Amino acid sequence: MQVVINGRPHQASGAMSLAQAVALLTTAASGVAAAVNGEVVRRPAWESTPLADGDQVEVLTAVQGG
Template identity: 60%
Template structure:
């Protein structure tokens, strides 16, 4: 299935979860947030939240700077 991740089309297997999509984008273990179709998805729900064709997922990673 095709979804949009951070504005870019991405092919994922049918039934993929938010957790799988996030793992495809970043290896960061913390400081990551995800929003599916403009709704924040709590980290505890990533595994259980299934993606559908044409969903829009934004994956944000906290960056420290100075």
């Protein structure tokens, strides 16, 4: 299946959780938020949130600004 993570297509050979998708980008233990198809998923639920073909995943963190 293919998911889009922060705008980039990613091919997954088998099942993939949101936690696995986030781990492709960062290992930070805090300060990161993730959304699937525009819906925020709270961190404790990342492991138990499976991704489906075509899902759009956004992973954000804080940067200098404002």
